[in-house]
Amino acid sequence: MRLSDRASDLPESGIRKFFELAEARDDVISLGVGEPDFSAPWAARTAAIDSLERGKTSYTSNRGMAALRERIAAHHERYDQSYDPTDEVLVTTGASEAVDLAFRALVDPGDTVAVHEPTYISYGPGIELAGGEQLTVPTRAEDDFALTREALEASGAADADLLVCCYPNNPTGATMTEEEYAEVAAFCRDEDLRVIADEIYAALTYGADHASIATRPGMRERTVVVNGFSKAYAMTGLRLGYALGPSEAIDAMNRIHQYTMLSAPTTPQYAAIEALDRCDDEVQEMIDEYNRRRRLVVSRFNEMGLDTFEPGGAFYAFPDCGGDDEAFAEELLEAQGVAVVPGSVFGAGGEGHLRVSYATSMRELKEATDRIATFVENR
Amino acid sequence: MDAEREVLDVLARNAREDIDDIAAQTGLDADAVADAIDALEADNVVHGYQAVVDWDRVDEGKIRAVVEINVELDRETGYEQVADRIAKFPAVDALHLVSGDYDFAVEVLGETMQDVSRFISEQVAPMPEVTQTVTHYIMETYKDGGIRFEDGDDDDRLSVSP
Numbered sequence: 001m002r003l004s005d006r007a008s009d010l011p012e013s014g015i016r017k018f019f020e021l022a023e024a025r026d027d028v029i030s031l032g033v034g035e036p037d038f039s040a041p042w043a044a045r046t047a048a049i050d051s052l053e054r055g056k057t058s059y060t061s062n063r064g065m066a067a068l069r070e071r072i073a074a075h076h077e078r079y080d081q082s083y084d085p086t087d088e089v090l091v092t093t094g095a096s097e098a099v100d101l102a103f104r105a106l107v108d109p110g111d112t113v114a115v116h117e118p119t120y121i122s123y124g125p126g127i128e129l130a131g132g133e134q135l136t137v138p139t140r141a142e143d144d145f146a147l148t149r150e151a152l153e154a155s156g157a158a159d160a161d162l163l164v165c166c167y168p169n170n171p172t173g174a175t176m177t178e179e180e181y182a183e184v185a186a187f188c189r190d191e192d193l194r195v196i197a198d199e200i201y202a203a204l205t206y207g208a209d210h211a212s213i214a215t216r217p218g219m220r221e222r223t224v225v226v227n228g229f230s231k232a233y234a235m236t237g238l239r240l241g242y243a244l245g246p247s248e249a250i251d252a253m254n255r256i257h258q259y260t261m262l263s264a265p266t267t268p269q270y271a272a273i274e275a276l277d278r279c280d281d282e283v284q285e286m287i288d289e290y291n292r293r294r295r296l297v298v299s300r301f302n303e304m305g306l307d308t309f310e311p312g313g314a315f316y317a318f319p320d321c322g323g324d325d326e327a328f329a330e331e332l333l334e335a336q337g338v339a340v341v342p343g344s345v346f347g348a349g350g351e352g353h354l355r356v357s358y359a360t361s362m363r364e365l366k367e368a369t370d371r372i373a374t375f376v377e378n379r
Numbered sequence: 380m381d382a383e384r385e386v387l388d389v390l391a392r393n394a395r396e397d398i399d400d401i402a403a404q405t406g407l408d409a410d411a412v413a414d415a416i417d418a419l420e421a422d423n424v425v426h427g428y429q430a431v432v433d434w435d436r437v438d439e440g441k442i443r444a445v446v447e448i449n450v451e452l453d454r455e456t457g458y459e460q461v462a463d464r465i466a467k468f469p470a471v472d473a474l475h476l477v478s479g480d481y482d483f484a485v486e487v488l489g490e491t492m493q494d495v496s497r498f499i500s501e502q503v504a505p506m507p508e509v510t511q512t513v514t515h516y517i518m519e520t521y522k523d524g525g526i527r528f529e530d531g532d533d534d535d536r537l538s539v540s541p
Contacts, residue, residue, distance in 0.1 A: 019537065032538060034540045035540060292389065295404050296400065339539055
């Protein structure tokens with residue numbers, strides 16, 4: 001069948017190759033997984049089951065159930081983000097849909113979208129599908145992969161129309177402080193950039209509260225915040241996310257959403273209400289456990305001589321492997337049966353690094369880091 | 380969170396963590412971890428370290444029972460004195476004073492059901508303060524010490540994902 005040029009031109013994800021290599025073996029400990037190893041809190045799961053038993057299987061409002069939007073708005077007060085649940089919140093099928101809708105609602109053909117890298121792999125294709133062009137803003141290991149005004153200026157982002165910000169960051173685990181955001185926000189105001197802030201890992205920060213670019217002065221009106229239930233509530237497979245933003249942006253996104261998705265799936269919306277009402281303690285337990293693993297993994301990599309900065313969020317460490325990251329990852333898998341993802345898969349600035357997910361049990365993390373230490377010694 | 384609490388949280392999940400790993404997980408140095416463990420033990424916060432055992436999987440395993448015990452107290456004898464006497468029996472694995480319909484919940488371990496029955500009828504029931512016992516044999520244990528007893532590896536996530 002003849003395919004559209006648009007579809008044909010989309011590149012294969014660089015992660016695919018490592019997935020296939022890892023799948024070909026059955027003795028692999030994987031530190032390559034980008035989702036929690038916990039299951040969704042049991043209370044949230046029972047709420048989903050209960051909704052099915054009560055026959056709640058019809059569509060919801062396009063924007064998502066009002067009861068859920070109210071709770072989402074209330075939940076975001078903890079990040080000093082204030083949004084009206086009636087017209088500034090849109091519930092989507094995963095945060096991925098929210099990102100896609102934001103691109104389609106905010107990008108005109110020929111627009112330039114600045115994206116800091118290394119970062120999550122879906123923005124480039126999303127921009128391309130919306131007819132825009134990506135401008136890459138490399139972040140640097142010496143800045144602990146934070147986005148700086150200097151990096152934005154050096155890459156020509158002043159001419160861009162939009163900026164994508166993803167902190168806490170996948171793959172680096174980097175976070176941004178309010179001070180760091182202040183200079184990025186000033187740049188966005190000076191150069192009239194709108195922002196899509198993917199904050200899916202906002203709940204998973206260690207030692208410091210999550211900071212959002214949307215709460216810097218003058219930024220709320222030019223920012224769409226994307227978040228969801230996948231990471232904090234371990235609900236990846238339930239596919240539920242949302243966008244928060246000024247009503248004209250959310251209206252525009254909802255116009256597309258109503259034709260393409262109609263509404264986010266109903267069952268997960270019931271689970272999400274329960275998650276927001278009753279699952280803070282379970283989320284905190286997950287955060288505490290991730291934090292213990294994070295410290296262990298970072299200290300073990302530094303001990304074995306792979307320089308690793310202290311990641312402030314998400315569940316990734318980003319050690320410097322001192323050379324060709326793809327070769328390192330392939331040889332490590334071959335020699336020791338440990339899967340990690342080469343940093344270069346995540347774009348400029350990721351080369352020479354490895355994304356190490358610590359969303360796996362402490363026992364496996366210890367075994368995997370022991371094997372990596374052996375590999376590094378013998379290499 | 381103070382150092383002792385952080386160390387306690389790690390030990391409560393896995394008492395076999397070595398000091399260096401606890402230090403790595405908590406961000407404390409190894410000496411501070413050792414001091415915290417010493418303090419927890421000295422203050423009787425940590426009374427011991429044990430394996431969580433699924434006795435059903437052990438050849439010649441053990442029988443467990445939960446025994447409800449009601450007691451009658453008098454001027455000279457309070458719960459503390461009765462508890463002290465019950466706790467001294469090696470067959471008593473755990474002993475709790477509880478609210479509700481009975482006074483003590485006792486977890487008893489024995490080699491056989493007869494062992495446990497004999498222990499209750501010959502040692503516990505005859506105690507002058509004990510007015511009633513109800514023994515519940517544990518048929519199956521699904522979770523103990525916060526650990527779900529199952530065969531385990533049901534991680535069905537993709538091995539590598541973005």
